[in-house]
Amino acid sequence: MKIMVVGGGGREHAIIRKLKENPSIEKIYALPGNGGIAQDAECVAIGAKDIDGIVDFAMKNGIEFAVVAPDDPLALGAVDRLEEKGIPCFGPRQNAALIESSKAFAKDLMKKYSIPTAAYETFDDMDKALAYVKTAPLPIVVKADGLALGKGVLICQTREEAEEAVRSMMESRVFGDSGARVVIEEFLEGPEVSVLSFTDGETIVPMISSMDHKRALDGDQGLNTGGMGTIAPNPFYTEGVAKRCMEEIFLPTIRAMKAEGRPFKGCLYFGLMVTKDGPKVIEYNCRFGDPETQVVLPLLKSDLFTIMRAVSQGRLSEVPVEFSDEAACCLIIASGGYPAHYEKGKEIVVTDTAKLSQAQVFHAGTALKDGKLVTSGGRVLGLTCTAPTLAEAVAKAYDAAKGITFEGAYHRGDIGARALKKN
Numbered sequence: 001m002k003i004m005v006v007g008g009g010g011r012e013h014a015i016i017r018k019l020k021e022n023p024s025i026e027k028i029y030a031l032p033g034n035g036g037i038a039q040d041a042e043c044v045a046i047g048a049k050d051i052d053g054i055v056d057f058a059m060k061n062g063i064e065f066a067v068v069a070p071d072d073p074l075a076l077g078a079v080d081r082l083e084e085k086g087i088p089c090f091g092p093r094q095n096a097a098l099i100e101s102s103k104a105f106a107k108d109l110m111k112k113y114s115i116p117t118a119a120y121e122t123f124d125d126m127d128k129a130l131a132y133v134k135t136a137p138l139p140i141v142v143k144a145d146g147l148a149l150g151k152g153v154l155i156c157q158t159r160e161e162a163e164e165a166v167r168s169m170m171e172s173r174v175f176g177d178s179g180a181r182v183v184i185e186e187f188l189e190g191p192e193v194s195v196l197s198f199t200d201g202e203t204i205v206p207m208i209s210s211m212d213h214k215r216a217l218d219g220d221q222g223l224n225t226g227g228m229g230t231i232a233p234n235p236f237y238t239e240g241v242a243k244r245c246m247e248e249i250f251l252p253t254i255r256a257m258k259a260e261g262r263p264f265k266g267c268l269y270f271g272l273m274v275t276k277d278g279p280k281v282i283e284y285n286c287r288f289g290d291p292e293t294q295v296v297l298p299l300l301k302s303d304l305f306t307i308m309r310a311v312s313q314g315r316l317s318e319v320p321v322e323f324s325d326e327a328a329c330c331l332i333i334a335s336g337g338y339p340a341h342y343e344k345g346k347e348i349v350v351t352d353t354a355k356l357s358q359a360q361v362f363h364a365g366t367a368l369k370d371g372k373l374v375t376s377g378g379r380v381l382g383l384t385c386t387a388p389t390l391a392e393a394v395a396k397a398y399d400a401a402k403g404i405t406f407e408g409a410y411h412r413g414d415i416g417a418r419a420l421k422k423n
């Protein structure tokens, strides 16, 4: 079996490692992959947004199954185009990917089907948005409608900040066309939980819960990033919360998508907040989370390819999906300056093989240059450790981080701290 994984970050590296456990897979191509993925798959220099290039490659190389991992190609209809050519895919079609690519669509869906989420208003007209923030209760959350690399959300403590946020999105277009429409919503409080799920549009199977750490600096300070580290399972996702999520959020969401003529097949990601009034949806993603995948998949005991194929064939209810009862921690090693300006091309050096070997190393932003591994992105590496307890997994990940470095490397010092306090 020849398969292709579209994408080139830490998430795709974790997916590829797991897929490789299936002996029927002879060959994996990564489009475009990265310097580290090259150790596990054949990287092909076709960008994840080059849909024509992706389809052409799949046809010419006899690809028998495709995993489309990032949001952009899903929103651009990569799965529709591949399926038209008879190539089975893991990932939603374009009309279902809208659950992530339009926040206004997601919010309206939740309102229509009574799925708990923050109260909100949507605006296409800047003057109306500015008038609204003059009276809305503080703090005010302002979101760009479209995809913005996880950065299109501003939490404003004052009215002046909220006005500035609206202007920056709708007038200055700091997030491009993603900001032509904004969603302004109520501020929710409580611990955040990420739940990735497998769904074939009928059956939904939640994976082990996790917690991301989105801010750049310790103590949840600094700018929002794509995610600086994750732990699993998330101790705030108790059995009671899980039961409510299944009844009030997960099942209603897949039924709603089906009723709207947009059946969702693939990985549906629920970004939840456990408020005092119960779990509420902060966001949906139409794909595996990054870096949640780097803790969730190492704990998956069942065969990933078997599950993915069953999802694509609408047979998810027939296959086992089991997780280990261990814990995992993924620590992201980032380039100095990320998520603002940072330099690339720094050589990555292993300083202590024994320490590093405790971790699975997932490459996010690396490239091969003259045979050497160098940095090529903001988030560079993810180090994942598993252990019987969360405390041990976290300690191991921090110890492993002493084994690898590059100029300007930084990581948060408190990944897992909030979860450990709860335990």
Ligand code: AMP
Pocket: 118, 141, 143, 150, 151, 152, 153, 155, 185, 186, 187, 188, 189, 192, 214, 271, 282, 283
């Ligand atoms: P999103 O891209 O929608 O997931 O938002 C990014 C981050 O902003 C979330 O992970 C939350 O930490 C925060 N956030 C988003 N919406 C809200 C809200 N309504 N109340 C409080 N925090 C929020």
Ligand code: GLY
Pocket: 150, 212, 226, 227, 285, 288, 289, 290, 291, 292
């Ligand atoms: N870690 C959050 C995301 O993948 O959007």
